[in-house]
Amino acid sequence: MKRLLAPGCVLLLAASLAAQTATHRSYDTAFLGPPMADPVLQHAKETFVLFGCAYCHGLNLVSRGEATDLMHSALVGRDENGNRIGPLLRAGIPQTAKLSPMPQFSDLSDQQIAAIVTWIHYARRQGRYQELTAATVTPGDAAAGKTYFDRACSSCHAIDRDLSGIGRKYDAAALRAAVLDPKGLKVERSFSVDRLKDTKLTAAEQRHHALLENYSADDVANLVAYLASSP
Amino acid sequence: MLTRRQFTKTGLALPLVLPAFALRSAITAAQAVRPNRSFISGVQFGLQPFCYHDLAMTRENRGELIRRLIRNGMGMVELHSTWVEPRFTASGVTPAAARDKLREWRLTPPPAYYQSVRKELDNAGISVFTYYVNFDDSYTDAEFDAAFEGAKILGARGCVGSFGLALSRRLVPFPSRHGMFIGLHNHDNLSDPDAYASEASMVKGLSMSPDFKMMLDVRHFTAADGDCVGFLERHHERVAGMHVGDRRKHNGRSAPFGEGDAPIIELLRMVRDNRWPIVALLEFEHGTLRPEVEEVDLMFDYCKRAVA
Numbered sequence: 295m296k297r298l299l300a301p302g303c304v305l306l307l308a309a310s311l312a313a314q315t316a317t318h319r320s321y322d323t324a325f326l327g328p329p330m331a332d333p334v335l336q337h338a339k340e341t342f343v344l345f346g347c348a349y350c351h352g353l354n355l356v357s358r359g360e361a362t363d364l365m366h367s368a369l370v371g372r373d374e375n376g377n378r379i380g381p382l383l384r385a386g387i388p389q390t391a392k393l394s395p396m397p398q399f400s401d402l403s404d405q406q407i408a409a410i411v412t413w414i415h416y417a418r419r420q421g422r423y424q425e426l427t428a429a430t431v432t433p434g435d436a437a438a439g440k441t442y443f444d445r446a447c448s449s450c451h452a453i454d455r456d457l458s459g460i461g462r463k464y465d466a467a468a469l470r471a472a473v474l475d476p477k478g479l480k481v482e483r484s485f486s487v488d489r490l491k492d493t494k495l496t497a498a499e500q501r502h503h504a505l506l507e508n509y510s511a512d513d514v515a516n517l518v519a520y521l522a523s524s525p
Numbered sequence: 526m527l528t529r530r531q532f533t534k535t536g537l538a539l540p541l542v543l544p545a546f547a548l549r550s551a552i553t554a555a556q557a558v559r560p561n562r563s564f565i566s567g568v569q570f571g572l573q574p575f576c577y578h579d580l581a582m583t584r585e586n587r588g589e590l591i592r593r594l595i596r597n598g599m600g601m602v603e604l605h606s607t608w609v610e611p612r613f614t615a616s617g618v619t620p621a622a623a624r625d626k627l628r629e630w631r632l633t634p635p636p637a638y639y640q641s642v643r644k645e646l647d648n649a650g651i652s653v654f655t656y657y658v659n660f661d662d663s664y665t666d667a668e669f670d671a672a673f674e675g676a677k678i679l680g681a682r683g684c685v686g687s688f689g690l691a692l693s694r695r696l697v698p699f700p701s702r703h704g705m706f707i708g709l710h711n712h713d714n715l716s717d718p719d720a721y722a723s724e725a726s727m728v729k730g731l732s733m734s735p736d737f738k739m740m741l742d743v744r745h746f747t748a749a750d751g752d753c754v755g756f757l758e759r760h761h762e763r764v765a766g767m768h769v770g771d772r773r774k775h776n777g778r779s780a781p782f783g784e785g786d787a788p789i790i791e792l793l794r795m796v797r798d799n800r801w802p803i804v805a806l807l808e809f810e811h812g813t814l815r816p817e818v819e820e821v822d823l824m825f826d827y828c829k830r831a832v833a
Contacts, residue, residue, distance in 0.1 A: 320814075320815045320816065320819055321814055321815070322579075322813070322814060322815055322816040322817075324579065324816070325578075325579050325816075326814065340814060342812075343812045343813070343814060344812040344813070344814065345778060345812055346778055346779045346810060346811050346812040347812070348812060349578060349779070349810050349811075349812060350810075386776050388715070388716065388776050389716045390714065390716065390717075391717065392714065393687055393712050393714060393720070394712050394713060394714060394745070395713065395714055395716070395776055397748065397772075397773075397776050397777055397778040397779070398775065398776050398777060398778070399778050400777075401773070401777070401778075
């Protein structure tokens with residue numbers, strides 16, 4: 295009899311544990327989407343949700359109610375590694391004309407703040423990219439594009455050096471795609487010491503991310519017109 | 526050092542105590558609530574379904590709302606008007622035109638419309654405790670009356686909204702016409718002199734009419750550094766319900782139940798032990814990785830343990 299009961303008990307125990315695990319690991323994929331391939335971004339997304347940011351500002355920065363639109367906020371656009379968002383998160387915005395002030399998050403660790411900032415910038419880039427690629431393509435102004443290039447791009451690129459002949463090699467559509475999503479920056483994130491030393495690539499990635507977060511449709515059209523007109 | 530009870534007894538709290546006439550004539554509408562499946566250990570629980578964050582608050586989603594309420598074991602709800610009314614916002618329709626159409630609909634709803642919604646809820650064993658309406662300056666007097674009429678047919682005891690002191694003055698004559706109350710819903714904006722955020726502002730609002738009652742938002746009051754337990758001690762006769770949730774003090778963030786500074790257990794036990802007819806409407810704005818229905822289950826379990 296004992297021999298018969300033992301496997302049954304084991305099965306019951308296993309079923310019970312499985313049920314507990316299922317409850318414990320319950321994850322709202324309908325809202326959060328499937329887990330992301332990049333664990334850093336996955337952690338950032340979960341932190342953004344867990345501390346309630348998504349409740350008002352929206353998981354993908356489509357804000358609800360009276361919350362600030364982070365997708366188009368100038369402050370977010372000027373933020374570099376949390377230098378503006380971080381202090382604001384810690385202090386909140388108690389003085390406001392809105393129904394509810396933005397809460398302060400002074401109890402969060404620096405890592406948690408950094409994760410929230412990471413998600414805000416990532417989601418903003420995704421959203422801005424979608425907006426810019428969905429926008430009607432209009433002919434740009436090459437002169438205005440040159441002015442933009444000189445201000446925002448010339449510290450790393452030059453039309454007669456690394457971008458020499460780019461106007462002949464690519465058509466406007468390809469140039470537009472390269473401006474919005476530079477292929478050279480598509481590298482897998484790594485924490486090996488060698489990769490951590492690659493500060494140049496990291497800086498370039500950050501710079502292009504910042505540009506993407508702030509491009510207007512006109513900026514992109516003008517830039518493409520300038521690059522296309524280059525000899 | 527005086528305890529809160531001593532403080533109240535000595536009369537030092539008098540400036541915060543409401544005029545006697547208001548207390549005498551306060552409508553005990555909540556007492557008329559019939560206990561249902563979420564009446565637990567002497568406390569009537571319900572839900573503010575705003576916390577099903579993934580579910581757009583439209584009348585098209587009302588069926589799903591009812592299914593979720595049943596799944597969560599809720600027999601009472603604070604129903605936002607958008608679960609009942611049609612939406613007129615659409616591409617090509619200006620906000621002003623949509624607002625006019627909504628007003629027109631409210632003034633002349635389809636025959637027996639509210640009765641049919643009431644039937645849906647009755648069939649599911651769900652009572653509407655309060656009807657949440659975004660009253661604002663754009664409402665005409667006739668529209669205020671229409672909102673109360675609709676709410677009454679739905680079975681609501683009162684209408685609740687997030688308006689301030691100025692609009693409250695305009696609302697004074699309306700609830701008595703319909704035998705209902707107005708629920709003042711506090712937020713936490715202490716910098717706005719018109720807002721219900723401090724105890725003094727709420728007392729000021731309540732003193733305008735005996736038909737005004739508090740829908741005390743525990744989360745917001747905690748964030749505004751209010752004394753929830755003291756408020757209930759002093760003004761429980763004028764509190765119809767509470768939005769029960771957790772948050773940290775000093776304009777802090779929302780938190781899962783038990784992780785913030787809101788004295789949820791104390792408040793629920795006060796309601797239980799004093800047999801106050803105050804409805805506890807669960808609501809959350811904290812983040813969670815779980816589906817909302819599961820999160821509501823956890824919150825409800827926390828409250829059930831508190832009053833067990």
